[in-house]
Amino acid sequence: MAPLEKIFFALQWILRMILTFLKSTLGKLIDIDRRTDEPPSPMGLPVVGTLFSLIAAGGGEYLHLYIDKRHKQLGKIFKEAIGPVDAVFVSDPKLIKTIYSLEGKHPKHFLPEPWVLYNEKYGSKRGLYFMDDEEWRLHRRILNESLLRSDPNAGLEDVHDHILSKFINDWQKHINNEFTVDEHCFYKLSISFFVASMMGSTYLDHEKLFQEDIEELASFIHLIFVESCNLQLLPAKLSAFLNLPAWRRFVDYVKSALDLGKVLTETMMEKCDENSFLAKLMNEDIPKDNVVRVVVDLILGGSDTTSNTIHWIAYELGRNVEVQNKLAENTKNASLVRGIVRETLRLYPAAIFIARSLSDDAIIGGYRVPAKTWLVMSSYTSGRNQEYFPNPDEFWPERWLKDETKPSGYTGVLDASASTPYGMGLRSCIGRRMSEALMTLFVKKIVTNFHLVSTCETDIILRLVPVPKTPVRLLLTERK
Numbered sequence: 077m078a079p080l081e082k083i084f085f086a087l088q089w090i091l092r093m094i095l096t097f098l099k100s101t102l103g104k105l106i107d108i109d110r111r112t113d114e115p116p117s118p119m120g121l122p123v124v125g126t127l128f129s130l131i132a133a134g135g136g137e138y139l140h141l142y143i144d145k146r147h148k149q150l151g152k153i154f155k156e157a158i159g160p161v162d163a164v165f166v167s168d169p170k171l172i173k174t175i176y177s178l179e180g181k182h183p184k185h186f187l188p189e190p191w192v193l194y195n196e197k198y199g200s201k202r203g204l205y206f207m208d209d210e211e212w213r214l215h216r217r218i219l220n221e222s223l224l225r226s227d228p229n230a231g232l233e234d235v236h237d238h239i240l241s242k243f244i245n246d247w248q249k250h251i252n253n254e255f256t257v258d259e260h261c262f263y264k265l266s267i268s269f270f271v272a273s274m275m276g277s278t279y280l281d282h283e284k285l286f287q288e289d290i291e292e293l294a295s296f297i298h299l300i301f302v303e304s305c306n307l308q309l310l311p312a313k314l315s316a317f318l319n320l321p322a323w324r325r326f327v328d329y330v331k332s333a334l335d336l337g338k339v340l341t342e343t344m345m346e347k348c349d350e351n352s353f354l355a356k357l358m359n360e361d362i363p364k365d366n367v368v369r370v371v372v373d374l375i376l377g378g379s380d381t382t383s384n385t386i387h388w389i390a391y392e393l394g395r396n397v398e399v400q401n402k403l404a405e406n407t408k409n410a411s412l413v414r415g416i417v418r419e420t421l422r423l424y425p426a427a428i429f430i431a432r433s434l435s436d437d438a439i440i441g442g443y444r445v446p447a448k449t450w451l452v453m454s455s456y457t458s459g460r461n462q463e464y465f466p467n468p469d470e471f472w473p474e475r476w477l478k479d480e481t482k483p484s485g486y487t488g489v490l491d492a493s494a495s496t497p498y499g500m501g502l503r504s505c506i507g508r509r510m511s512e513a514l515m516t517l518f519v520k521k522i523v524t525n526f527h528l529v530s531t532c533e534t535d536i537i538l539r540l541v542p543v544p545k546t547p548v549r550l551l552l553t554e555r556k
């Protein structure tokens with residue numbers, strides 16, 4: 077053996093001895109020597125887990141990138157304790173389906189901590205998203221019937237067209253100017269659209285009556301959203317205990333939004349069309365208070381998700397002028413419109429993480445997952461994986477055009493189930509048809525009226541939902 081080889085061999089041997097020593101002594105503390113039947117996990121410290129790694133990676137605003145990187149390091153399923161909570165992250169569509177198949181009759185999902193604390197402290201009873209067990213099942217069954225099995229938008233084409241035309245009129249003032257998009261306008265649009273969808277065509281007769289409340293509610297919902305993000309930095313209980321300004325503002329805005337939402341809903345109930353969703357809901361065998369709770373939370377829950385997705389649609393259309401032009405040639409091209417919406421939701425899923433806690437122990441991907449562990453489905457990672465979507469970071473709406481010769485059924489998609497922005501299973505999004513109707517109409521109207529150019533590039537930061545890191549700026553010109 078040459079001297080150099082001898083040294084190399086000796087070094088290898090010493091290194092192996094050190095590793096064996098570390099495994100046997102530190103392993104228990106920092107999880108190097110993990111159990112083979114548990115998902116792989118990164119090294120972490122007791123109590124705080126890998127919290128410092130997340131902070132070093134930029135904090136909660138970059139959680140999607142942090143988890144994406146972990147998936148690349150450790151695979152499509154891994155376990156990580158960020159802070160005191162152990163969670164198993166999953167980005168494989170087959171494993172995601174397994175999780176949904178095990179969710180049981182009363183699926184349990186993750187609720188934002190500040191909201192849960194607010195509800196507890198102030199005895200606030202909330203809508204579907206916050207319900208559990210039999211109460212949830214009863215209300216979900218009723219809402220499934222009128223919001224998913226039948227079309228809540230049917231017969232409301234004129235009302236919806238009117239609301240979108242008003243939005244377009246507002247944007248006319250920006251023609252030939254470069255401007256910063258203010259997300260407030262999308263909140264106002266979404267709330268008006270959902271209020272009209274729920275109360276029916278009589279909305280038009282009473283529009284003026286609602287306008288002020290909608291305007292104010294849009295501001296409160298937006299402010300709640302901003303404060304919820306501020307509260308992400310500390311445990312909500314600590315913020316409440318210290319009575320921090322962010323917690324006080326959050327409480328004020330939530331109270332104001334719930335009070336105003338209640339007033340608005342009661343007026344909607346009085347003035348609604350007899351064939352509307354709301355009239356049907358009032359005829360169900362549930363107390364009036366529950367109707368109010370459910371409707372207020374539909375308005376609150378639907379606004380952040382839909383407004384922010386519309387924001388991304390405007391941004392991506394502005395970056396993809398050829399897509400706009402193609403659609404402008406034929407705005408009846410329904411598959412292209414659908415493709416634009418689906419592609420936006422693939423790249424910017426409003427629910428970047430969807431979580432379930434199972435009531436029994438389970439085997440997921442060959443690994444043992446104890447009951448009550450948070451199973452977190454990483455929509456951002458699965459939606460941007462090139463195994464499922466060729467050129468995954470490209471905005472390519474035509475990839476969603478149907479092609480029966482392809483195994484996935486789509487032109488540029490290898491596995492469509494890797495992007496399920498509305499979730500799956502019994503607790504999937506109840507507002508899907510309403511939000512799709514709005515986003516579809518938004519795409520058509522905006523392209524019919526304007527030629528948009530995004531003048532700045534931006535990226536995602538996570539503030540409960542993905543939002544632009546820097547303001548979206550658009551240059552609008554009139555489309556001839």
Ligand code: HEM
Nearest residue numbers: 185205374378381382385426427498499503505506507511
């Ligand atoms: C772009 C728009 C939207 C997206 C991407 C979206 C996404 C989702 C997802 C992924 C879930 C499932 C959460 C889970 O499984 O834990 C969900 C649930 C829910 N969504 Fe949406 N949503 C959108 C719009 C809306 C709208 C417009 C409304 C109301 C009008 C709404 C109301 C709800 C409610 C109440 C739930 C809870 C359902 C339950 O617990 O049974 N969403 N949404």
